[in-house]
Amino acid sequence: MWLLLSPTRLEAPFLRGEPFTFLVWKGLRGEDFVYLETGVGKVSAAMALTAYALVHPVERALLFGIAGAYPGSGLALGQVVLVGEEVEADLGLREGLEPLGFPALRKGRERYYNRFPLDPGLTASLGEALGLGVVKGLARDLVSESLEEAQALAQRWGAQVESMEGAAFARACLALGVRGAELRAIANLAGVRDKGAWRVKEAVAALEGALARILE
Numbered sequence: 001m002w003l004l005l006s007p008t009r010l011e012a013p014f015l016r017g018e019p020f021t022f023l024v025w026k027g028l029r030g031e032d033f034v035y036l037e038t039g040v041g042k043v044s045a046a047m048a049l050t051a052y053a054l055v056h057p058v059e060r061a062l063l064f065g066i067a068g069a070y071p072g073s074g075l076a077l078g079q080v081v082l083v084g085e086e087v088e089a090d091l092g093l094r095e096g097l098e099p100l101g102f103p104a105l106r107k108g109r110e111r112y113y114n115r116f117p118l119d120p121g122l123t124a125s126l127g128e129a130l131g132l133g134v135v136k137g138l139a140r141d142l143v144s145e146s147l148e149e150a151q152a153l154a155q156r157w158g159a160q161v162e163s164m165e166g167a168a169f170a171r172a173c174l175a176l177g178v179r180g181a182e183l184r185a186i187a188n189l190a191g192v193r194d195k196g197a198w199r200v201k202e203a204v205a206a207l208e209g210a211l212a213r214i215l216e
Contacts, residue, residue, distance in 0.1 A: 042168035068190030070154035083182035088167035116170035139167035150191030
């Protein structure tokens with residue numbers, strides 16, 4: 001059974017199931033999956049996953065949605081990728097939390113500051129099954145507003161894609177012990193705010209194809 005999450009229902013119009021409401025979140029129950037529309041942003045994603053996982057057992061969780069590709073990433077509009085690690089880039093200083101000495105998450109002997117891995121085994125198996133590449137994601141509540149800003153973030157953190165939820169989802173999965181993976185389809189070049197240059201419909205169609213194979 002999969003717990004599927006996307007920031008908006010606009011990213012999941014192809015899912016079919018029985019509608020339900022869980023606290024403040026709308027969802028669908030389908031064959032071998034439960035879906036929740038988390039809402040946009042890091043807090044929304046972390047709250048939805050955590051609230052649901054504290055009440056219902058979660059075998060594996062998948063965050064999916066559209067994302068922006070950073071300049072120089074080599075990713076094409078409409079391309080689907082898996083995210084293997086997420087960076088929370090608006091936590092702490094510009095260089096992150098580590099210079100301040102405060103980890104965002106402690107788990108056993110591990111200390112996590114701004115970088116949070118998704119489940120490596122689950123990510124690798126999905127990548128092999130779907131023939132998808134694995135990239136590094138970066139999440140902030142503020143998206144890049146110019147190509148210069150996007151380029152600076154990509155260079156500082158070594159990221160290829162930008163979203164508003166990925167890092168919070170990855171951190172919550174680590175804290176809860178949930179096997180988590182993240183699937184993104186490229187809808188725009190990060191920093192380009194002209195929606196006439198975006199390819200949202202193509203990205204959503206690509207997500208539909210990938211999700212159909214995952215749920216087979």
